[in-house]
Amino acid sequence: MKFNKAKCKVLHAGRHNPKRDHRLGEEWIESSPEEKDFGVLIDEKLNMSWQCALAAQKANCVLGCIKRGVTSRSREVILPLCSALVRPHLEYCVQLWGPQYRRDMELLE
Secondary structure, three states: OOOOHHHOOEOOOOOOOOOOOEEEOOEEEOEOOEEEEOOEEEEOOOOOHHHHHHHHHHHHHHHHHHHHHOOOOOHHHHHHHHHHHHHHHHHOOHHHHOHHHHHHHHHHO
16 A cells, blocks of 8 residues: 555654654655544644634534524524534544543433
8 A cells, every 4th residue: 555645744742752753765754743633633742622622613603603593592492403513513522532521411411
C-alpha cells in the first residue's frame, strides 16, 4: 500500500518525547501540534478540551438556529428539536473524552 506523503503528519505526544524528525521514503514528514483522527481533535498533550469547545460551539449554533427559526416556545416543540439536533453535537465521541457522561445521561432519562 502506498501512502500519500502530503497527508502524513507527525504528532509528538508526551512530555518526554524528543521530537525527532521522521521521513517516509526520501521525503521528510512535517510535524503538527494537533491532528484530527476519526473526527476527534487531539493535541500534543493528549488534551481534548479544544474538541469539547468545538462541540459546544456547534451545538450553540444549532440552538441559535432553532431559536431564530421556530416561533413556538412550548416544551413539546423545543425539547424534541434540541434532542434531535443539539444533543448529537454534545455527545459526539463522548465515550472517548468522558466515558462517565454517557452513563449519567442514561440515568437521567
